[in-house]
Amino acid sequence: MTLLVTGGAGFIGSHFVLDWLAMSDESVVNLDKLTYAGNAHNLEPLTGDRRHVFVQGDIGDAALVGALLAQHRPRALINFAAESHVDRSIRGPGEFIQTNIVGTFQLLEQVRSHWGQLPQAEKSAFRLLHVSTDEVYGSLGANDPAFTENPRNEPNSPYSASKAASDHLVRAYHHTFGLPVLTTNCSNNYGPMQFPEKLIPLMIVNAQAGKPLPLYGDGRQIRDWLYVKDHCSAIRAVLDRGQVGQTYNVGGLNEKANLDIVHSVCDLLDELSPRADGQSYRKQITFVPDRPGHDRRYAIDARKIERDIGWKPAETFETGIRKTVQWYLDSPRWVAQVQSGAYREWVATQYVQA
């Protein structure tokens, strides 16, 4: 038996593939375009492992996806592939429309065609699990109840709008064509191997490099934070026990303001890798102009996945953030590898005033 994973060289996808192959003998075909966010180094532990077949390519390449489905006959497809960074979607939405909307559409078309021709037993066992985000739901006020699995989305950034569009396409392919889909909408992930354009790894690498820690606006925006390996275990649980056509929210039970997140990172660095001058890394916090259209608060109501599937996160924020900071301190080679020319260009453009 085989899984087809898309975007499996990215942050969450590579954790998923590594964890899967550590627990199962079921092989993985990993289709990834290797954009700036894809990192083949994440998959180094699988070098020489015949259960892992890596294919560099685009989910929007119909011929390639069709050929992979025909050749490997996966029993499931997990779709992680996406452009995933809100700030990049503000500077250039085009790639987000192309991959997240058009790419997902092309993928769905290939899966629909392949699935339609399968013998009945394979057809009913097949699953397409689409990985999405809580950002599709919109922004909450301080006292609003947390997001439930509500198909009435109010996305505010080009990123979240493109993810919402892909969720709607997945839903429509189930409703119209009967495709056996599952969708997960999860909160902000963090953990080892996250590209340092996202909040937590950016703060860790900047702190270590003696650079400013740029907080947008007043730093009081709230997110729910989910340790990446908990997200992967949730996806395995939904794949295993999710009801076809359903959407499941995945959350970390950790609603925190950005400023508090950065304080936690600084305090851990003070303990694990103190500054030479004995001062706290908090001194490096700098408030910079806010992100346009910045969503104020996301919060996840994850009762459905716990009730129907029996999943809850294993990590608290305190345990997860300690593992994360320690991993970055232990992995200077990985950090140096991802801080290539392209990364430096992004930082120079985005943080021009920081």
Ligand code: NAD
């Ligand atoms: P990431 O940016 O780290 O990785 C994305 C991966 O997809 C990369 O390896 C990239 O090369 C690949 N990719 C991009 N375009 C592709 C294409 N056209 N064809 C094939 N591969 C392509 O993203 P991530 O943080 O690992 O997120 C994975 C998924 O989870 C995304 O769908 C994202 O929307 C969703 N998600 C992420 C978070 C988070 O906090 N990181 C939270 C909620 C949901």
Ligand code: TYD
């Ligand atoms: P990010 O990691 O980009 O995830 P998302 O926008 O998908 O939630 O950002 C998390 C929060 O941190 C978000 O409120 C924006 C904020 N942020 C900063 O304040 N400074 C930064 O340099 C970055 C990258 C993010």
